[in-house]
Amino acid sequence: DAGVIQSPRHEVTEMGQEVTLRCKPISGHDYLFWYRQTMMRGLELLIYFNNNVPIDDSGMPEDRFSAKMPNASFSTLKIQPSEPRDSAVYFCASSLQDSPLHFGNGTRLTVT
Amino acid sequence: QKEVEQNSGPLSVPEGAIASLNCTYSDRGSQSFFWYRQYSGKSPELIMFIYSNGDKEDGRFTAQLNKASQYVSLLIRDSQPSDSATYLCAVNIGDSNYQLIWGAGTKLIIKP
Numbered sequence: 001d002a003g004v005i006q007s008p009r010h011e012v013t014e015m016g017q018e019v020t021l022r023c024k025p026i027s028g029h030d031y032l033f034w035y036r037q038t039m040m041r042g043l044e045l046l047i048y049f050n051n052n053v054p055i056d057d058s059g060m061p062e063d064r065f066s067a068k069m070p071n072a073s074f075s076t077l078k079i080q081p082s083e084p085r086d087s088a089v090y091f092c093a094s095s096l097q098d099s100p101l102h103f104g105n106g107t108r109l110t111v112t
Numbered sequence: 113q114k115e116v117e118q119n120s121g122p123l124s125v126p127e128g129a130i131a132s133l134n135c136t137y138s139d140r141g142s143q144s145f146f147w148y149r150q151y152s153g154k155s156p157e158l159i160m161f162i163y164s165n166g167d168k169e170d171g172r173f174t175a176q177l178n179k180a181s182q183y184v185s186l187l188i189r190d191s192q193p194s195d196s197a198t199y200l201c202a203v204n205i206g207d208s209n210y211q212l213i214w215g216a217g218t219k220l221i222i223k224p
Contacts, residue, residue, distance in 0.1 A: 043156070043202075095210075102158070103156050105155050
């Protein structure tokens with residue numbers, strides 16, 4: 001079991017640039033979650049998918065954020081354009097139905 | 113506004129003693145309760161989950177749930193320096209098992 005795989009581990013970009021974060025869930029898991037963690041706000045759920053379909057995106061902060069899950073083994077979170085306040089650690093997590101979450105190692109995003 | 117409250121700490125406990133971590137939540141409809149451990153710079157990892165009132169034990173860890181008082185706690189027996197981490201409490205909202213509200217975490221320090 002390779003666990004949830006995220007890439008890149010670190011991303012440094014300039015304000016206004018597009019950022020794409022990637023996630024490969026654990027094979028067989030049918031739920032995928034994108035979280036953001038900051039010191040000020042803690043862990044926040046951005047969006048989650050079930051069987052590749054977005055179920056709840058109410059946590060997505062604004063239209064600059066978008067997420068896709070084209071197949072069961074891949075998801076992306078895109079920020080366009082990025083802003084300094086988007087700097088955070090972004091976690092992807094996956095789970096089976098009614099089971100606890102398994103987190104990836106996260107992507108540390110710094111927007112300058 | 114649904115909330116999960118944790119004492120931010122740090123909570124300092126001597127090695128070998130019992131560490132007690134507490135969490136209160138506001139949503140009376142919550143049914144699922146999770147404790148995650150997060151080492152600095154790492155991702156959250158599941159320690160325990162509990163769904164029913166009472167105690168649930170797993171090795172050195174015991175989760176305690178009291179729905180009437182709306183609190184959940186985590187006891188760590190025979191604390192080890194490797195238990196030093198931030199412990200996050202997560203609680204589901206309403207009917208969804210996937211919409212979790214997270215506490216800000218309690219930083220635990222085990223002193224040798």
